[in-house]
């Protein structure tokens with residue numbers, strides 16, 4: 001196969017950041033994707049519908065003229081989030097749901113949740129109004145090993161949450177373990193998951209063998225190969241519960257290549273070719289459109305995209321750096337080759 005045409009994909013998990021960086025990050029995604037869920041972990045976080053609408057305007061202002069890209073805004077759940085805010089979110093078609101960051105779990109999560117049970121009224125309203133809850137699924141307790149944090153979160157936080165609110169529409173974001181795959185498959189149609197390119201294409205050896213590779217460092221951290229294989233099988237399985245979410249998360253080169261480097265892979269410059277590379281390696285290119293363009297829209301209740309995008313088989317090299325207003329960034333897969341590129 002030398003060419004694939006698919007409906008414009010959607011990115012159900014994306015960090016665009018703010019201000020001058022939007023001039024780089026918005027076109028990178030908007031030139032390829034129909035829609036994206038915009039993560040709210042700015043400083044300060046996007047906690048209200050008003051803040052989300054103002055942020056949305058800043059994003060739209062950087063959208064290429066020819067693009068109909070639609071940013072779908074997530075609100076940042078805090079211990080102070082009220083039922084009234086859930087109702088306001090439910091009434092706004094451009095707000096897609098709430099993002100739960102356990103406080104301290106990841107980049108800009110300090111304002112996140114410290115006591116999940118204390119928010120039960122909020123979750124009840126979300127379940128009633130079918131407002132999705134998007135979850136960074138890791139515990140933060142210092143005594144829990146970083147490689148076990150997703151599994152422990154599923155067992156100690158997520159299962160009890162869904163037992164209390166069985167109708168809650170929930171996306172377990174950027175899953176990294178077989179435990180997460182099994183959990184999502186066990187649950188009803190109201191539970192789904194996003195999978196990033198790095199967790200499909202890499203395991204923890206790619207982070208740590210032959211030298212530490214800060215540009216492959218993200219959270220949840222890359223796991224062992226057997227977990228990677230479980231994610232790979234899930235992505236090509238044809239199950240509508242697994243769909244594309246890049247978790248493209250830009251940080252300046254100097255913030256990544258540092259004694260205490262930031263977590264996040266900036267995958268947007270090569271996002272769709274990265275997924276095509278993976279599906280091709282799995283001999284499953286026929287499953288790419290479902291994963292990238294259909295299943296997420298179906299889960300969230302959006303129409304499938306009608307515009308199309310074409311990939312051609314033609315080797316190219318991801319650039320070493322991308323120049324931005326805040327300095328150079330090293331994209332995920334920098335200097336490495338990919339077999340597919342987007343036809344202009």
Ligand SMILES: NC(=O)N[C@@H](CC(=O)O)C(=O)O
Pocket residue numbers: 015041106107108136217218219220247249250263264265
């Ligand atoms: N995934 C990451 O490693 N980083 C994300 C935050 C997140 O999605 O957890 C970021 O905002 O940098």
Ligand SMILES: [Zn+2]
Pocket residue numbers: 106136173174219220
């Ligand atoms: Zn996260």
Ligand SMILES: [Zn+2]
Pocket residue numbers: 013014015039247249
């Ligand atoms: Zn993220």
